[in-house]
Amino acid sequence: MFSRLGIGITDKCSAACEMCCFGCSPAGKRTLSRELMMDVIRQAGEAEEIRSVGFSGGEAFLYFDLLLECTAYAHAQGLKVSVNSNGFWGKNEKRAREMLRELKTAGMGLICFSADTYHQQYVPLEDLRTAMRLTHEAGIEVDLSIMRTAQPDGIVYVAEALRPEIYDATVTYYPMLPVGKALENMKEADFVDSIRTQAARCTFNGIVTLCFDGNYYMCCSQFCTDIPRLKLGTPGEMTLRDAETRVASDDYLYVMLMNGFGWYADQARALGYDIPERVCTACHCCYLIFRNEKLLEDLKERVEEEAGRLRIQHLLGQ
Ligand code: SF4
Ligand code: SF4
Numbered sequence: 001m002f003s004r005l006g007i008g009i010t011d012k013c014s015a016a017c018e019m020c021c022f023g024c025s026p027a028g029k030r031t032l033s034r035e036l037m038m039d040v041i042r043q044a045g046e047a048e049e050i051r052s053v054g055f056s057g058g059e060a061f062l063y064f065d066l067l068l069e070c071t072a073y074a075h076a077q078g079l080k081v082s083v084n085s086n087g088f089w090g091k092n093e094k095r096a097r098e099m100l101r102e103l104k105t106a107g108m109g110l111i112c113f114s115a116d117t118y119h120q121q122y123v124p125l126e127d128l129r130t131a132m133r134l135t136h137e138a139g140i141e142v143d144l145s146i147m148r149t150a151q152p153d154g155i156v157y158v159a160e161a162l163r164p165e166i167y168d169a170t171v172t173y174y175p176m177l178p179v180g181k182a183l184e185n186m187k188e189a190d191f192v193d194s195i196r197t198q199a200a201r202c203t204f205n206g207i208v209t210l211c212f213d214g215n216y217y218m219c220c221s222q223f224c225t226d227i228p229r230l231k232l233g234t235p236g237e238m239t240l241r242d243a244e245t246r247v248a249s250d251d252y253l254y255v256m257l258m259n260g261f262g263w264y265a266d267q268a269r270a271l272g273y274d275i276p277e278r279v280c281t282a283c284h285c286c287y288l289i290f291r292n293e294k295l296l297e298d299l300k301e302r303v304e305e306e307a308g309r310l311r312i313q314h315l316l317g318q
Helices: 034-046 060-076 093-106 125-137 153-161 181-185 240-248 251-259 261-270 282-290 293-315
Strands: 004-008 052-056 080-085 108-115 141-148 170-175 207-210 231-233
Touching: 004 034, 034 060, 034 207, 034 240, 052 060, 060 080, 060 093, 093 108, 093 125, 108 125, 125 141, 125 153, 141 153, 207 240, 231 240, 251 261, 251 282, 251 293, 261 282, 261 293, 282 293
Parallel strands: 004 052, 004 207, 052 080, 080 108, 108 141, 141 170
Antiparallel strands: none
């Protein structure tokens, strides 16, 4: 079930974006220990199905030595390595070149940058463009995630300003999500309900995350720390394998993975719950359904019955 490991090294960040899902900022104090990360990376390396590790934060480059050491260790375990960054380090070209050379030597394969009008209040676009250019030049792949809000003009401006580096990057376009700081600071109209609830399916893609709060979560979604059901436990209590077993044996999650959220929406509506026709993403739908303890309790029997039916079907190879 798990094929990738995510590690949120820290909640400390060079920025304090108004819409940050985890509320990261320069005041962040939670950082995973070297020993803990090494142990979990070792377990990932030993698990045949886990093939890659992605570091994030906060801003992982603030703990560069730790990032470098973990990258080298993960690479030595045979794992592909990536890191998310806001690219603030593009400001100092000389130092950025050195860091990228060291990361490349250690085995870093991909840097995923983020851009939007909120990030760019902290990271000038020219610094981000420099970081992307130097990453290309260092022989490391570049991804770029651009966040969409109800005002699309900002996106066009960001995309234009990142030319020509954007041409060689894999670009992902995703909506701003009503979670974390965005829930506090944004207006309802800033969120775009982009998909039909009936068609929403989990997109976790086999990623298990060790978060800077010290817990394993089933996925790396922006919502993961806000959905209690997705919290699996700590590395002190369980191995990565145990975490996987925990997901596989949870009837609610099993039914969600097999049937998608359309099934949950139908069942919830049949019980009189008001479920919106459209949501921002599948994870938004997950948040609406799995945070509602009363709804989950009311659905218990239906979920158990459906999980039993699906497991039998699976055993029969249907
Ligand atoms: S750069 Fe990313 S992690 Fe840092 S505050 Fe902004 S959204 Fe949060
Ligand atoms: S749908 Fe739920 S479990 Fe799946 S990735 Fe999104 S938040 Fe995680």
